[in-house]
Each structure stands twice: as C-alpha cells, then as structure tokens.
Amino acid sequence: DGGITQSPKYLFRKEGQNVTLSCEQNLNHDAMYWYRQDPGQGLRLIYYSQIVNDFQKGDIAEGYSVSREKKESFPLTVTSAQKNPTAFYLCASSNGRSTEAFFGQGTRLTVV
Amino acid sequence: AQSVTQLGSHVSVSEGALVLLRCNYSSSVPPYLFWYVQYPNQGLQLLLKYTSAATLVKGINGFEAEFKKSETSFHLTKPSAHMSDAAEYFCAPRRGLVFGQGTRLTINP
Numbered sequence: 001d002g003g004i005t006q007s008p009k010y011l012f013r014k015e016g017q018n019v020t021l022s023c024e025q026n027l028n029h030d031a032m033y034w035y036r037q038d039p040g041q042g043l044r045l046i047y048y049s050q051i052v053n054d055f056q057k058g059d060i061a062e063g064y065s066v067s068r069e070k071k072e073s074f075p076l077t078v079t080s081a082q083k084n085p086t087a088f089y090l091c092a093s094s095n096g097r098s099t100e101a102f103f104g105q106g107t108r109l110t111v112v
Numbered sequence: 113a114q115s116v117t118q119l120g121s122h123v124s125v126s127e128g129a130l131v132l133l134r135c136n137y138s139s140s141v142p143p144y145l146f147w148y149v150q151y152p153n154q155g156l157q158l159l160l161k162y163t164s165a166a167t168l169v170k171g172i173n174g175f176e177a178e179f180k181k182s183e184t185s186f187h188l189t190k191p192s193a194h195m196s197d198a199a200e201y202f203c204a205p206r207r208g209l210v211f212g213q214g215t216r217l218t219i220n221p
Binding site: 006041043045058088090092102103104105106108 | 146148158202210
C-alpha cells in the first residue's frame with residue numbers, strides 16, 4: 001500500500017534533549033512538509049521541501065531542523081532551542097500543482 | 113498569495129440537521145481548493161477537491177462543496193449530519209503550504 005508513515009506515534013523526551021521525528025513516503029512525491037498543530041491554532045508550517053537536497057523554512061522554523069537526503073524521507077529534528085516543543089506534529093507529501101496533500105498519522109511529542 | 117478564511121472555529125448541529133462549514137478564498141486567479149477532515153489524534157484526509165472541472169464537487173461521506181466565484185466561497189455542506197461527522201475540517205487553497213484555521217464540528221444527539 002502506498003502512503004506516508006510517521007513514527008513513533010507517541011514520543012516523550014526530557015527538556016533539553018534533541019529529538020528526531022521520522023517521516024517516510026512511498027508515493028514518489030517530490031514535495032514534503034512538516035506542520036505543528038496546537039489546540040485551536042490549526043496547522044502551522046515548519047519546513048517544506050520541493051526536491052531532494054533542498055528545503056525552505058515555513059512560518060515557525062525556529063528551533064527545528066530538517067534534511068532531505070532521499071526523496072522518500074524527510075526527518076524533523078526538534079532541538080533544545082525550541083521553547084515549547086510539546087505538540088502534535090504532522091508530515092505530508094504532494095506531487096504536482098493540482099493534487100492534494102497526503103498526511104501521515106502524526107506524532108504526539110511530549111517534553112517533560 | 114492565495115489564502116483562505118474559515119468562518120467559525122466551532123460549529124454545532126443536531127444529528128440529522130444540515131451541516132454548513134464556510135470557507136472564503138482570496139485570489140486573483142482560479143484556485144485549486146480542497147477540504148480535509150481530521151479525526152482526533154489522526155492526520156488529515158481529503159474530503160473533496162475543486163480543480164475547475166465543475167463548480168459543484170461531491171466528496172466522501174456525503175459531503176459536497178460549491179465553488180462560487182462571485183462570492184469567492186467554497187462552502188462545505190452535508191444535508192443530514194451523522195454522529196460520525198464530528199471532527200475538525202480544514203479548507204486549503206493549494207497542495208500543502210497554507211491551510212485555514214479549521215472548524216470543529218460537533219454533532220448533538
């Protein structure tokens with residue numbers, strides 16, 4: 001089955017630690033995206049990538065980093081510089097101007 | 113740049129009643145428009161999309177939306193609400209960069 005997979009679904013970390021969220025897709029999509037979702041705030045774009053080895057900052061990139069070494073993979077690292085990292089993180093991919101975005105099931109990160 | 117505005121962060125209807133979720137877009141060119149649904153603790157999934165082929169678009173689960181250029185609107189409707197429709201709904205103008213703020217739909221028994 002083609003799709004987009006995020007792992008793990010739940011993640012707990014201690015404050016001050018970096019953590020990496022995984023996102024893999026086998027849809028052969030060129031573009032991939034990371035969003036953060038907080039209650040009542042909709043989806044906020046963190047980073048996006050339109051092609052391998054290239055990515056752009058979204059609206060709330062501070063405290064986050066990404067890489068795009070393979071077309072299938074777009075991992076997100078939440079660094080210790082992110083002041084309030086506890087949130088629900090969503091990864092998505094798409095291909096072409098008129099097609100929709102396909103989403104993973106999300107990772108809920110809790111920092112204690 | 114294209115953007116959308118969803119009117120009403122929370123809509124509550126009775127089971128069996130009409131569902132109307134509002135989305136207005138701003139753009140000088142015909143857009144691609146999408147409605148997505150998100151159930152608790154899950155990702156978003158596509159409900160329907162407008163790609164200029166037809167102004168009335170039918171989607172999954174009995175939802176439909178009508179593109180009205182004169183009103184710059186793409187409102188989502190369903191004639192009869194089901195308990196299973198309780199979720200958050202997002203309008204989006206293109207394939208992943210911008211989303212509306214979302215509307216939480218609650219169904220009362």
